[in-house]
Amino acid sequence: MDSIDKILDQLLVSGVELGKSILTALVIYVIGRYVIKGVNKVVARVVAKRDLEPSVRSFLGSLVNITLTIFLIIAVISALGIETTSFAALLASAGVAIGMALSGNLQNFAGGLIILLIKPFKVGDYIEAQGLSGTVKEIQIFHTILTTADNKVNYIPNGALSNGVLTNYSNQITRRVEWIIGIEYGEDYEKAKAVVERILANEKRILKEPTTLVALGALADSSVNLTVRAWVNTSDYWDVYFDVNKTIYATFNEEGIGFPFPQLTIHQS
Numbered sequence: 001m002d003s004i005d006k007i008l009d010q011l012l013v014s015g016v017e018l019g020k021s022i023l024t025a026l027v028i029y030v031i032g033r034y035v036i037k038g039v040n041k042v043v044a045r046v047v048a049k050r051d052l053e054p055s056v057r058s059f060l061g062s063l064v065n066i067t068l069t070i071f072l073i074i075a076v077i078s079a080l081g082i083e084t085t086s087f088a089a090l091l092a093s094a095g096v097a098i099g100m101a102l103s104g105n106l107q108n109f110a111g112g113l114i115i116l117l118i119k120p121f122k123v124g125d126y127i128e129a130q131g132l133s134g135t136v137k138e139i140q141i142f143h144t145i146l147t148t149a150d151n152k153v154n155y156i157p158n159g160a161l162s163n164g165v166l167t168n169y170s171n172q173i174t175r176r177v178e179w180i181i182g183i184e185y186g187e188d189y190e191k192a193k194a195v196v197e198r199i200l201a202n203e204k205r206i207l208k209e210p211t212t213l214v215a216l217g218a219l220a221d222s223s224v225n226l227t228v229r230a231w232v233n234t235s236d237y238w239d240v241y242f243d244v245n246k247t248i249y250a251t252f253n254e255e256g257i258g259f260p261f262p263q264l265t266i267h268q269s
Contacts, residue, residue, distance in 0.1 A: 025079040032072040040065055058123065059116055062141040108142040111158035115139060120161075125170040130156050174207065175234045177241050181248060182223030184258040189216060192226060192257050199247050200230055205240050207231045223260035 043064050047057045116139070121127050125136050127146070132154050134146035143155040169175070183192050193214050200212045210231050217227030232240045252259065 021080050025076045028079050029072065029076050032068075032075065036065065036068045036072065039068060058138045058140060059112060066141060105142055107159035108157045111160070111162035112139065112141055112144075114162040115144070115158060118162075120166055121168045121171070125168055127166060127168050127170075129166040130160055130164060132156065169237075170234060173234060174231050175237050177230050177232055177237060177244075179226075179228040179241075179244065179248070180217065181226040181228055182220065182260050183226065183252075184260045185222075185224055187224065187257055189224060189226075191255070192252070195251055195255055195257065196226060196228055196248065199244060199251060200228070203230075203240065203244060203247075205232055205236045207233070222262050 040061060044057070044061060047060055115121070121136055123136050123139060127133065127136060132146060132148070134148040134152075134154060136144060137147045137153070138145040139158075143157055144161055146154040146156060148154065181192075181196065183189070196214050197212070200206055200214070206212065207230075212231075213227070213229040215227050216224065218225040230240070230244075249259075
């Protein structure tokens with residue numbers, strides 16, 4: 001009976017100690033999350049006062065949050081009674097495996113740093129990369145978040161963005177708009193050209209310099225194609241593109257200029 005009592009006493013003591021450790025770890029976790037949340041707010045206010053770019057602010061915020069979370073995990077593990085030195089030794093012995101598993105994330109982290117240093121784009125820019133296009137919403141530590149025109153959210157790894165081909169449509173103040181306008185064979189080309197030039201001249205959002213271009217671009221299978229080019233402010237690009245399309249369609253109908261449709265001529269002998 002004495003041995004059983006001793007075992008029960010030891011189990012009770014161990015249970016109490018384990019309960020204390022779990023309670024302590026839980027308290028540390030709750031307080032730690034509260035502290036991390038507060039620190040993130042402080043960091044956000046500090047970087048906002050320094051007038052840093054939104055891309056830098058989001059990257060620093062993500063970095064601080066992940067770093068503090070790692071420290072919190074170590075503190076919780078220590079409170080549970082696991083020796084941090086043993087834990088560090090375990091991580092060191094598994095370093096190769098962890099490095100291989102995280103090689104992609106390490107590449108993405110390096111890619112994020114390259115993006116912030118070289119600045120091929122920033123938050124708010126409209127870009128196209130990795131087969132996707134959208135507005136840069138946030139540059140995080142591992143990913144860049146794009147919002148598409150139809151409000152889809154895409155997460156693109158920073159490593160792929162820093163190493164692949166990327167088109168930034170917002171980098172320049174001005175942008176060239178191009179239209180291909182087809183008219184029927186037999187229509188008066190000079191008349192169509194004059195109508196288009198008049199439409200462009202009346203569009204106030206089109207810049208005077210560089211000058212506009214209206215030229216005979218191609219003699220296609222079923223149409224004579226006019227190549228029309230004009231320069232606008234980048235922010236006006238799509239509005240001007242759609243509005244001029246609409247005006248050309250309406251004006252050509254008024255002027256009696258016919259639009260072509262696919263035709264096939266069959267000769268029978």
